[in-house]
Amino acid sequence: MALSFDFPDNPSFLGDDVIEGVWDDPGFGQYFTDHMSVASWTVEEGWHNDRLTDYAQISMEPASAVYHYAQEIFEGLKAYRHADGSVWLFRPEANAKRFENSAHRLALPALPAEDFITSVRQLTALDARWVPGGAEQSLYLRPFMMASENFLGVRPAHSVLYVVIASPVGSYFAGGVAPVDIWISTEYSRVATGGTGSAKCGGNYAASLLPQELAYAQGCSQVLFVDAASKRWIEELGGMNFFMITADDELVTPELNGNILPGVTRDSLLTVAPDLGLKPIERPISLEEVTTGITTGAIRELFACGTAAVITPIRSLKNESGEYIIDVDKATHTIPLRNHLLDIQYGRIADSHGWMQQV
Numbered sequence: 134m135a136l137s138f139d140f141p142d143n144p145s146f147l148g149d150d151v152i153e154g155v156w157d158d159p160g161f162g163q164y165f166t167d168h169m170s171v172a173s174w175t176v177e178e179g180w181h182n183d184r185l186t187d188y189a190q191i192s193m194e195p196a197s198a199v200y201h202y203a204q205e206i207f208e209g210l211k212a213y214r215h216a217d218g219s220v221w222l223f224r225p226e227a228n229a230k231r232f233e234n235s236a237h238r239l240a241l242p243a244l245p246a247e248d249f250i251t252s253v254r255q256l257t258a259l260d261a262r263w264v265p266g267g268a269e270q271s272l273y274l275r276p277f278m279m280a281s282e283n284f285l286g287v288r289p290a291h292s293v294l295y296v297v298i299a300s301p302v303g304s305y306f307a308g309g310v311a312p313v314d315i316w317i318s319t320e321y322s323r324v325a326t327g328g329t330g331s332a333k334c335g336g337n338y339a340a341s342l343l344p345q346e347l348a349y350a351q352g353c354s355q356v357l358f359v360d361a362a363s364k365r366w367i368e369e370l371g372g373m374n375f376f377m378i379t380a381d382d383e384l385v386t387p388e389l390n391g392n393i394l395p396g397v398t399r400d401s402l403l404t405v406a407p408d409l410g411l412k413p414i415e416r417p418i419s420l421e422e423v424t425t426g427i428t429t430g431a432i433r434e435l436f437a438c439g440t441a442a443v444i445t446p447i448r449s450l451k452n453e454s455g456e457y458i459i460d461v462d463k464a465t466h467t468i469p470l471r472n473h474l475l476d477i478q479y480g481r482i483a484d485s486h487g488w489m490q491q492v
């Protein structure tokens with residue numbers, strides 16, 4: 134039977150004075166709404182005990198398997214407030230599908246797409262006053278699932294917890310849409326063939342943290358990973374997909390080879406590219422092609438994309454052997470592409486792909 138994540142009988146809300154201070158500068162992932170969606174799963178009962186409840190601490194024993202073996206997955210999607218005050222989700226079914234795929238790779242139970250969407254819709258509806266209305270602001274929804282069984286043997290857990298929390302957000306990067314410098318990680322890899330690269334699991338992000346620190350030390354704000362085996366092929370950044378735009382107006386991104394997260398923003402940009410005069414192409418991209426192409430002018434623009442950061446232009450790629458700088462003043466496609474996607478999400482242009490769902 135489908136889960137319903139019903140509203141609590143007497144929901145409690147923080148006073149308006151508490152949230153008013155958030156609107157000026159919500160930042161990213163710093164504030165959380167009044168409630169959360171929760172459901173439990175066991176081998177014996179399947180999914181059950183679905184509910185909306187106060188945002189509060191999760192109580193789990195120290196022996197819970199997730200603390201030891203990282204059997205955990207998550208998602209990220211946003212709700213947008215349109216000019217008429219209505220609230221809309223962007224492609225929640227795409228996140229639901231990816232969550233199912235991630236669950237399969239991490240040996241977690243599948244949460245049916247219908248239940249995933251209900252959990253997100255219900256929380257957004259109950260906490261709708263937390264959906265900000267400022268420029269580039271939105272409500273970031275974070276569904277996650279983790280092993281909750283108290284057991285130290287290494288096998289898939291027999292009990293699991295699913296939770297959705299929500300956070301009013303502005304820009305992911307403090308500099309907003311300002312172009313960023315990227316450090317190419319050759320020492321450390323994010324994933325390897327046959328690993329968890331295409332799953333959205335916490336472990337992939339944990340593995341990116343040390344290389345990310347090294348990037349900061351080089352004055353860069355993100356790290357770019359190449360394939361672990363040959364160190365030749367570009368994969369993705371620590372938490373975003375990689376794109377380049379050629380002098381021939383091709384919009385090129387690494388193909389989904391099992392090591393790359395199938396980003397919803399990535400897929401959306403490939404879909405809208407022809408509307409902006411760009412030819413979408415998914416294929417292997419070598420580091421050499423990019424560094425040479427920047428130097429010769431064959432590659433005009435680079436950017437990173439994801440739900441959290443939308444599109445962030447890349448100003449330079451750096452590694453031990455040099456720095457390759459894009460002339461961002463000559464970038465003509467990145468910002469129009471970004472604006473096009475935002476216009477759909479904020480309801481400023483027609484949603485011809487049927488991506489938006491009203492809450």
Ligand code: COI
Pocket residue numbers: 208209210338372373439440441442
């Ligand atoms: C997103 O873009 O939603 C991400 O998951 C990236 C990062 C915040 C983990």
